Amino acid sequence: MRADVDPPAEGARRRLGVFKFASCDGCQLTLLDCEDELLGIAGRLEIAHFTEASSDIGTGPYDLSLVEGSVSTPEHLERVRRVRDASRHLVTIGACATAGGVQALRNHADAADYLQVVYARPDYIDTLATSTPISDHVPVDFELRGCPIDRGQLLEVITAFLAGRKPGIPDHSVCFACKRRGNVCVLVAHGTPCLGPVTHAGCGALCPTYGRGCYGCFGPAGTTHLPALVPVLRRDGMSEDDIGRFLHTFNVSDFTAVEEEDLP
Structure with a gap:
């Protein structure tokens, strides 16, 4: 938890930010699929930043940020730090954010070779040689795994945050x-x-x-x-x-x- 981000006032709705890095958007869509359940907690949760769902974009600070996707470009390196600085709690969601995702296959090859084969103008592409999880770059409060994440587990994370307790996500096989x-x-x-x-x-x-x-x-x-x-x-x-x-x-x-x- 970020101590330098002020907590919400007594009785105020918690502010939620949802952010995307290199990913397919599937984990964000899992959140949108929680239609009825989100209505049930809407009185306690304000969705302040979620470009997948709304063009009405609010600025930080955020009480809870859900981050999808891996760090794969120089711009990601800068932006992930800004998200972390603006967030009291940061939870990574999905295999891309927690483990680099399918795109981390590049970590075992030469990314420059792929650029030459895939793109007509590889000089237009600004990318890193590796795809890495968010936790490699900033502190993360909780990791929610899956490709995509499970809807029930996502709701457990959000409600646990609102209740001020640790999410009850099992670690068995x-x-x-x-x-x-x-x-x-x-x-x-x-x-x-x-x-x-x-x-x-x-x-x-x-x-x-x-x-x-x-x-x-x-x-x-x-x-x-x-x-x-x-x-x-x-x-x-x-x-x-x-x-x-x-x-x-x-x-x-x-x-x-x-x-x-x-x-x-």
């Missing part, structure tokens, strides 16, 4: 959600490659419920133990390259960090 839904384990029963044992819960085990393996949309869980999972993926026919691609999708930076720490 997708396997717990599978058990609650009564799913047959696709990894054990069918040999389907699945990242559920090492992935943060939040999707409600959507893919395994329909017979598909988890793709790791919510990033590594607190109980992540890749050395136990990788041999199972090899057993089910995945090569080392396949396993690398499996891990390096929505949360490249987070799973790479786990690999470097856990795998020999």
